[in-house]
Amino acid sequence: MSRKPIIAGNWKMNNTKSEAKALVEGILEGIKPLDKSKMPDVILAPTYTALWQVQDLIKDEPSIALGAQNVNPNKKGAYTGEISIDMLNDFSVKYIIIGHSERRQLFHESDEFINEKARAIIASNLIPIICCGETLEQREAGITDVHLASQITKAYNGISKDDALKTVVAYEPIWAIGTGKTCDAQEANRTIGEIRKVLTKLYDEDAASKIRILYGGSVKPSTIVEQMAQEEIDGGLIGGASLEAQSFVELIKGAM
């Protein structure tokens, strides 16, 4: 596989400053003995309030990059409670997760808004991690692939091939998030293969073969090796198992 793997920790609304510090210190300690040349790209996406501290803790560790969990696509202004791309840039954030199912479902974010975010992030030379995923009802109704094709097509609306190459996709079946029910590795592989077909249609095979696509949904140290062995899966977007240093380090090792 020529695509470099990614292990990304989405902390969601967890970790105070002191908890964040302990977690990052544990991760830094755990990766010390690892061969850095074989390590995946590691991303930590803390809450906004811990960004400063995490940035400081990882500043001498080039194998770990900073991520954000969300962003507002507007430059600045009257958007109470929101954070801009320039503000994230201040903290050397490199990746921004957008379109997470929790944002779509709990905060009613539309495909159009997610597309707006993707374009603004790319325009600022940061990397969007564009999430997609189906509900259990959609899976049972046999419309998973159609639904994902729609989400991906809308997320990439108006984005050129050159810019699409600067993005990452995360396939996160909603029924597998935080439930302990991992999507079977072969099925996740098949579904991600379908997402690549959509990217081939939107762009071409070259783009589809270069864009990294992660799997997310109850990824654990016990599942990562089989997941990483799949041709189409380029890494993991991890919630629960990224909140504990030892398990996150095991996930990094599983991707080496």
Ligand code: 13P
């Ligand atoms: P869990 O790993 O806790 O299932 O969360 C997955 C996720 O939503 C990552 O963005």
